[in-house]
Amino acid sequence: MAAVIFANCAVLDGSHNERREDHHVLVEDGIIREVVDRPIRYEAAEIVDLAGDTLMPGLIDAHVHVIAVDAALARLSDRPVTLLTLQAARVLEGMLQRGFTTIRDAGGADGGLAQAVEEGLVRGPRIFPSGLALSQTGGHGDARPRTQSVVTCACCEGGINLSRVADGVTECRRASRDELRKGATQIKIMASGGVASPYDPVWNLQYSEEEVCAIVEEARAWRTYVLAHAYTPEAIRRSIDFGVRSIEHGNLIDRATAEHVANADAFVVPTLVTYDALHRHGRELGFPDISMAKLAEVREAGLNSLEILQAAGVRIGYGTDLLGPMHRYQSREFVIRAEAMAPFDIIRAATTINAELLNRSGEIGVIAPGSRADLIAVDGDPLADISVLDGQGEHLTHIMKDGVFYKRSS
Numbered sequence: 051m052a053a054v055i056f057a058n059c060a061v062l063d064g065s066h067n068e069r070r071e072d073h074h075v076l077v078e079d080g081i082i083r084e085v086v087d088r089p090i091r092y093e094a095a096e097i098v099d100l101a102g103d104t105l106m107p108g109l110i111d112a113h114v115h116v117i118a119v120d121a122a123l124a125r126l127s128d129r130p131v132t133l134l135t136l137q138a139a140r141v142l143e144g145m146l147q148r149g150f151t152t153i154r155d156a157g158g159a160d161g162g163l164a165q166a167v168e169e170g171l172v173r174g175p176r177i178f179p180s181g182l183a184l185s186q187t188g189g190h191g192d193a194r195p196r197t198q199s200v201v202t203c204a205c206c207e208g209g210i211n212l213s214r215v216a217d218g219v220t221e222c223r224r225a226s227r228d229e230l231r232k233g234a235t236q237i238k239i240m241a242s243g244g245v246a247s248p249y250d251p252v253w254n255l256q257y258s259e260e261e262v263c264a265i266v267e268e269a270r271a272w273r274t275y276v277l278a279h280a281y282t283p284e285a286i287r288r289s290i291d292f293g294v295r296s297i298e299h300g301n302l303i304d305r306a307t308a309e310h311v312a313n314a315d316a317f318v319v320p321t322l323v324t325y326d327a328l329h330r331h332g333r334e335l336g337f338p339d340i341s342m343a344k345l346a347e348v349r350e351a352g353l354n355s356l357e358i359l360q361a362a363g364v365r366i367g368y369g370t371d372l373l374g375p376m377h378r379y380q381s382r383e384f385v386i387r388a389e390a391m392a393p394f395d396i397i398r399a400a401t402t403i404n405a406e407l408l409n410r411s412g413e414i415g416v417i418a419p420g421s422r423a424d425l426i427a428v429d430g431d432p433l434a435d436i437s438v439l440d441g442q443g444e445h446l447t448h449i450m451k452d453g454v455f456y457k458r459s460s
Contacts, residue, residue, distance in 0.1 A: 051453050053078040053095035056425070059105040061085065062432065063417045064402030067394045069104060069433060077423040080453035085417055098448065098458075100427050106397070107415050108151025108175075108424030108451060109439075110404035111380065112319050113298055113369025115212055116141050116177070117158040121328075121374035122336035123246055124193060127211065138163065141377050142174025147443045148381050150175045151424040151451040152414050154236070154407075156277065156298060156371070157183035157191070157212040161233015173456065178408055180277070181229035183213040183238035184222065184265065189256040190240035190247045190279055191215070213240065219264045222257075226268035237269045241278040241294070242285035245328070245348060246373075248340045252281050252302075252347060259292055266293035274409075277319075281348060283307040290314045296407060298369065301325075301348040301355050308362035317407050318364050320356060321371035323383040325349035328376070335374055356390040366391075367407050368400035384432075384439045393436045423453040 054077045060069040076084040076092060084090055119137040120126055126134065138159070145153060153175045155163075164177035185191025191213025216225035226237050241257055243250035250256070257265075262276075269276050270293075277296035278289040283304045286297050290311055297311065300318045311318060329349055332342055359366050370380050387396045405415030414422050427448035430438035438445040449457040 051079050053092060054450075054453070055090050055092060055095045055097050056105055056427070057089065057097055057099045059100040059103060059427065060431070061417050062104050062397065063107045063415070064394075064398035064400075065416055065418070069431060071102075073105070075105060075417060075425070077425070077450070077453050080423050082417060082419055082421050082423050084419060100447075103447060104428040104431055105417065106149075106426050106428060106432070107401050107417055107421075108426055108449070109149045109400045110152045110154075110368065110408070110415055111145070111150050111175075111370055111400070112154040112296075112367045112404045112407055113156045113321050113371050114145070114153045114380075115158050115371065115373065116145075116153070116155055116163070118212060118373045120336070121332060121376065122338070123212065123373070125336070127193075135163070139166075139172045139174065142167065142172055142177075144377060144442070145380060146174050146449065146451070146456055147446075148441075149426040149439070149443055149446050149449060150380065151426075151449075152176050152178070152404075152408070154178040154180070154404075156180055156369075157238050164233060175451070178235045179233060180236055180238040181232055181234035182211065183240060183279070184216050184225050184229075185213045185240040186256050186261070187215055187217050188250060189215075190242065190244035190250055192247070196249065217261075219260050222261045222264050223268055226265045230268070230272050230274075236274045237265055237276045238298075239265055239276055239278050239294070241280040241289045242282055244279060244281070245325075245341050245344045246337075248338050252344055255285055255288070259288070262289065262292040262294065286311065290316055296367070299348070299371070300359070301351045303355050303358055305358055305362060308358045308364050312363045316365075317367050317403070318359055319367035319369040319407070320352065320359075320387075321369040321383075322352040322356075322386045323379050324371040324373070324376070325352060326382070326386060327372060327379045331376060335376070353386075353390045356387060360391065360395070365403050365406070366395075366399050367404045368396070378442065381440045381442075384436050388436045393433045396436060397432060423450055425450045
């Protein structure tokens with residue numbers, strides 16, 4: 051693999067709250083070797099002169115569903131898995147072109163899709179898959195219509211989904227072990243009602259203490275963790291008390307609960323852009339009416355939750371949770387958060403904090419010697435105008451993952 055020097059760039063990552071002007075970065079064998087404020091002499095290296103543009107780490111999105119290629123999730127089961135996989139590949143390529151070199155899939159993608167990216171069969175970000183999210187009967191991940199009887203054996207299940215039903219400690223242990231066996235790098239659970247699920251109220255509490263603790267124990271046995279879909283203070287607090295490390299969404303959190311999360315050294319991954327996109331496009335894309343009715347409450351609370359989380363000192367990750375054609379709004383999360391957060395704090399969320407969440411601090415999300423060569427060059431200064439990170443990568447002149455260019459200006 052050829053060596054590359056990014057010359058005359060302004061380095062910006064989540065470890066320094068300013069652009070470090072006039073820097074030079076050496077990449078060799080997929081790894082960043084040097085980051086210095088002087089020219090680097092390396093005769094075998096290709097020189098890429100960025101002429102003052104901003105060099106950032108590849109972005110990290112910690113809450114995606116790459117196989118959610120339709121906003122009406124119930125329709126996914128009508129698609130052959132071969133078709134859906136190729137459609138997911140298109141979603142992944144779009145993410146990479148927006149500068150996201152790493153993603154955590156929060157339900158649906160498996161170890162096979164992650165391996166396909168790793169082997170170069172699919173152009174996309176590296177995937178940390180959660181496998182199928184775990185849901186109790188009647189929970190946020192129970193996609194069965196009310197007219198269908200409870201499935202009693204695995205051979206009766208069919209179709210494509212983002213989750214699986216597991217009830218009781220024994221089933222929860224088995225499901226956790228099974229998802230980890232199949233390549234999940236962390237386990238996702240549904241701890242409260244949600245917007246996309248038609249039958250459970252947002253305030254509904256899901257899974258017992260014994261069930262969640264069993265799932266957490268199984269994850270820890272694999273040296274990993276549990277993330278929980280949870281909106282309300284009660285759902286968030288009990289999840290943290292039961293050992294969950296990452297709270298997804300958290301829109302309705304209050305100050306006391308945010309402080310409880312911070313004291314537990316846990317994370318919250320807001321996903322504000324999905325509510326904005328659903329508000330604008332959900333109905334036309336077939337999102338159920340009952341789900342549209344539930345959308346307003348959590349959407350209106352989103353920005354306020356960011357202010358509460360920041361005041362409590364919670365580590366805030368970057369997530370999007372988009373569905374179907376709305377995946378194109380992935381980078382709009384930067385602009386929405388700018389109404390309540392400083393640009394540097396938003397960038398930290400999508401770089402160093404998400405790297406810490408994924409247990410990959412120092413490996414991704416940073417521009418430092420020894421880290422992976424996941425890099426994007428931005429025509430502009432995101433600290434002055436965060437919107438240069440929005441869109442479909444129009445302001446990105448170069449995209450590199452593991453030392454390989456996936457986009458470069460002519």
